[in-house]
Amino acid sequence: MHKITMLGTALIGRFYTLTLHSGRGRDRVHVLYSRTAERARQAAEEWGVATWTTDMAAAIDDPETDVVVVDLPNHLHRDAVLLAAQADKAVLCTKPLARTAGEALEMLEAVEKAGVFHGYLEDLIYTPKMLKAIQAVNAGAVGRVLWTRSRETHGGPHSAWFWDTEQSGGGAIVDLGCHCIELSRALVGKSVRPIDVVCWAGTQVHPIAAEDSAVGLLRYDGGAVGQFEVSWCFRGGMDLRDEVAGTEGTIWLNHWLRTGFELFTNVGPQGYVAEKTEGDRGWLFPVGDELNELGYVPMFDEMLNALDNGTVPLETFYDGYVVNAIMDACYRSVTSRQWEPVRLEVWRGEGPVAAQRRMVEYDEAHLLIKEEVMPDGKTKLILKEKASGKMVEKVTHAR
């Protein structure tokens, strides 16, 4: 059982607190911190939290608290984490870990030096579908991973500070790309080194300084590619999809807009449908249990169980640091308009891997390139002559 200090009372603080208090959970948010007293007081009352304060250090130092959860604007993550490390408390920090890799590294070093438990609250790794997809990939179900796609787009964040580059550190990349990048890493393998990126970013719709849309490609050691698509301009709800293509299979995940729950209503559902839903008439796509589908429930379960068991959670500050380093390279690529290397001062994964090809022997003289059943029922083989490199066809009869 843990007593938790929650730093931050915005939507994410609400989701975190509801999650910790839901089900048959044995943990409680004990102290609530907000920068404004009014919000702290209101949230404490609404969410059933005993204590609230506008003094961050006091919130962290509360003697009953053993875990600090940071869900503040991005520019405040560092200070909060440093204070928690100083206070020798376990600390869980929301995504992105920091605004830059530099900031992230400072935070990583602080918690490691202090020896406190640290978790990176990348919730989308923990969605039930993603956990099972990672498990399937690790079991070899899709073979060698060649390509991942992670898409997170909606109409923009719900807090004013996120629209201000100074506080957030960027636009849609830093807000949403951090999710996509970490999902890609988890699917390709976290021990596989990210090499370089190319990234397009634009401000397509909103009168703001930051990018409201971006697409990036991340090359990994060994040849896999991670593609991310993020936007604050999407219409139709929140589009959360992931794909994996491998040598032996493929995975398609749709987390939000098509999950087997489809509702047509002429009158509206008379209440909240789901995060970032647009409209309340016609065909709507609610989600069953939002806190679970977004990964919050499995995330806190895993993190706090790891804390109890003295093990390392799935997502640590080191992961947050790598994500920040990749995002830094994305921003450099947007400016330089070319591929940019991912600069990692600290790399804890594996060294260089050679690229692989699939060499399937057909007979002594040929490699098999592919086979396909044709409309006339016959099977056509494409073969490569080893000696000449020439491609030839061979048609075999129906099974």
Added chain:
Amino acid sequence: MHKITMLGTALIGRFYTLTLHSGRGRDRVHVLYSRTAERARQAAEEWGVATWTTDMAAAIDDPETDVVVVDLPNHLHRDAVLLAAQADKAVLCTKPLARTAGEALEMLEAVEKAGVFHGYLEDLIYTPKMLKAIQAVNAGAVGRVLWTRSRETHGGPHSAWFWDTEQSGGGAIVDLGCHCIELSRALVGKSVRPIDVVCWAGTQVHPIAAEDSAVGLLRYDGGAVGQFEVSWCFRGGMDLRDEVAGTEGTIWLNHWLRTGFELFTNVGPQGYVAEKTEGDRGWLFPVGDELNELGYVPMFDEMLNALDNGTVPLETFYDGYVVNAIMDACYRSVTSRQWEPVRLEVWRGEGPVAAQRRMVEYDEAHLLIKEEVMPDGKTKLILKEKASGKMVEKVTHAR
């Protein structure tokens, strides 16, 4: 925090125990009962349960136990429940509550007389999608409910006793129809009286005495119809779908085979995919978190929270009794080949309701029957002349 005696160690016992021990739960299965020592011992070891026994009364009477969960073959539900009532323990019983309404009524009277907490473990009411669908329907999102469809089909149950009518009380109706019927009641409204049923049942594939397929229609007071489709002959996995049609909207739920998780694999996922999956190559449809998607997690959360708070859970033995009464009528209809009344000795819902029609005034002389946009962009109205009852058309120009 509760200490639980689990009666039964088959698949459902495994799911229940894993659920109770999962996440950050504070409840523990403390005693495990099975009819054979070997299974009790093995399950206790595998699931981390302290005590096991083959003596049902001893399992129930264990002084630390305050909750008894019954997941035994159907013909043993009554005895287990009567013992738990005698022992003054809270009792949760799996579906179906009993083999017949007579048995169910005896069990209901026993727990009510003893004054013990009783919950009917109808898990599919608790799936995240169904909970939200019920909420939407109750909020009026689909208007007046006209029709529900609940379909549960797969390749047949995994325990031998369920294929034996003596122990189970029937075939696919008693195994799966109990889910479908209760889902229909929850969507139409549990206070609306079920009137009569017509049911087809057949033994289409298996060399057994019981029905392996059935379709039934249940008429409710006020005119709504609940349709259920159950089968032990379905190929392709476990087909769990629900639909609602109302005057203002419609809901489509797909709980298992199309949930936004799609996997193609040429090599197999190298492990368990999901309950009743067929095959392990090609396109597969895993589910994210099986215990949650099947409703087990929300079900035990709600039940045990109700027990803690002294409130009535969503599903009680009374609900189980009503379901049994409806299934009894289904079996009578299969034999008589006509509609059969639902016989409820105890009815706690509302009295007769008049059927409703939608009367939309178009002008003084006409009712509006419908309107539709035509391919040429014009809108066509169908009107009914109040005086003559004659139907007429009226075309209006595009918006």
Added chain:
Amino acid sequence: MHKITMLGTALIGRFYTLTLHSGRGRDRVHVLYSRTAERARQAAEEWGVATWTTDMAAAIDDPETDVVVVDLPNHLHRDAVLLAAQADKAVLCTKPLARTAGEALEMLEAVEKAGVFHGYLEDLIYTPKMLKAIQAVNAGAVGRVLWTRSRETHGGPHSAWFWDTEQSGGGAIVDLGCHCIELSRALVGKSVRPIDVVCWAGTQVHPIAAEDSAVGLLRYDGGAVGQFEVSWCFRGGMDLRDEVAGTEGTIWLNHWLRTGFELFTNVGPQGYVAEKTEGDRGWLFPVGDELNELGYVPMFDEMLNALDNGTVPLETFYDGYVVNAIMDACYRSVTSRQWEPVRLEVWRGEGPVAAQRRMVEYDEAHLLIKEEVMPDGKTKLILKEKASGKMVEKVTHAR
């Protein structure tokens, strides 16, 4: 190349004419007949038809015409067909063939006696998906067919006459059930005799005399069951779905609302979306090519090619007659509240077939009832002892 007289100028006449004139087609509608001069004139102008008239006999007798297409209100089908037979013209009649089996039989006898080509315009048999599904079923892809489901529901017909029982011969059953019943026959096998039906019908929403909703079950010789669901009360567009379950597989078709075309719009598509769409904002589900997706293009192609080649088309008046006979039994069942036999004065299919069971020998002493992979990776078998009939379990180890 054919010159066609089109009797009727409502929505279906428009669809038929557009279809015949579409693509690279070589056939032309040459004469248009409507009961009112204004509609005939307008339609002829809009659809590019040379001649129009309000004299049905003259339209049929036009010397250039060699094919008559009947798309009039149901109560006029008989007279039109009898005139066409007299005039020795090929005749294609829209669905339902007639209001009753008696009327249908009279029409069948007339065309057969006259020896003219006759086609029953059951378009939904000809949708590209259904044609391929029938082909797959005939090839054995799903094994022995056990159950079919055909659902057609929307907000009601677009012509006033269809809301008037006198002209239409009934409500949703006669309007939509005729499609569903013929789809079921095509999937189960048209040579398999339909035995009896049970049917529920209600007037749930509209202030009309006819049923606006119905569900029926049709038993076939040999044990298959065809289920149909029809309604004029559905909200959310036009719900056209078909399912087949067989001993070796299953088929799910969704013809209209989920076909891989999904559009979210905040402003509307600024035009017609698809037949019976509701609303023009939010998530919409258009169809690619409506005339093709509804089967009109393949239907006229097949019919006119059959006429050219002197072969029998897929759907003849005999099929229309059988459908009417089944619908007659449905209406009787609605009144009698019990199963009613299908009365077929003329049966051209096969004689009685014995019901089948699947007997899979496991070993000398046991039949195999089923096998399933369990969450622990083991495979569980359910076996039936041949001697005792007792069911037993056997667990085998993971592959």
Added chain:
Amino acid sequence: MHKITMLGTALIGRFYTLTLHSGRGRDRVHVLYSRTAERARQAAEEWGVATWTTDMAAAIDDPETDVVVVDLPNHLHRDAVLLAAQADKAVLCTKPLARTAGEALEMLEAVEKAGVFHGYLEDLIYTPKMLKAIQAVNAGAVGRVLWTRSRETHGGPHSAWFWDTEQSGGGAIVDLGCHCIELSRALVGKSVRPIDVVCWAGTQVHPIAAEDSAVGLLRYDGGAVGQFEVSWCFRGGMDLRDEVAGTEGTIWLNHWLRTGFELFTNVGPQGYVAEKTEGDRGWLFPVGDELNELGYVPMFDEMLNALDNGTVPLETFYDGYVVNAIMDACYRSVTSRQWEPVRLEVWRGEGPVAAQRRMVEYDEAHLLIKEEVMPDGKTKLILKEKASGKMVEKVTHAR
């Protein structure tokens, strides 16, 4: 009515010929040319074509032929087109038009100088869904287009020559990217100038010289981005999907693997399922009418109707030329590892357009950035202070 010379007898020649001869079509393939007599003879016999030859010039010059269709390997397109232009015949050429923009320009100039009708056989523009999507976009249904995604991936081409860079001109980009690029142009608007591209390409699986996977981003004048994903390594069938995101809406198209036709079979469909299907057991996703779903039927209808009517078809050699120019830039970007300009010697579209932002006045002092309904039912607005540029929040109460 047209008499057609078909140059080429591979899979695409089969599809083209079947299409031209299908339905009630009035056009006929009259001469068949193949490089090998055996294939020409066999195809002519199988497809019912009167004449065959291995002499390309003779095939084109046949006096009865008025239309030449080119479906030869890419390196032969130019010669075939130049001969057809010389012979003053209408010429339709399969995709890609050429191997490079230089070649394409030469072909464009030849047909324009000769004044012959020319059509670019980009079939995927003509799929029923894409035609309707383009229509919806043109009608403003999604507002200003911001981003398109076009994905075509499968297990590789079915002809040996396509695996040989010399004959094909490249790998997956030139094979599949040409489709994706033209789809993007059609959605963004063909008159909008393509500016520059960045492209990743890899040889991830096959032992070949060309790229077997690529992802590219194409920036348009005005700020829209077109994304394409192509691969010869995909497992699970043929993945054909398109997406559009605009300021007012979004479109999702799935052309092949999820079209509302889902088949589970334990025994196989006993025949051809659909192009590039993998496996024949388990869950399969056939398509209804392959020739129509791939756009062949609407394509030839539109092209030949345009020829008859003396109008310009949807797709001309100029379009093919622009696509080649964009692909050339992609290959340069793969090498240079940076954005590369699209070099168009001939541009027939519009001149530069300014980028747009959405400026929604909230009140005199603020712009509205976004609004969202929160879980507590309140609506939150993000506003930008015009004077300071500062972002502020405002919460309003539920509707």
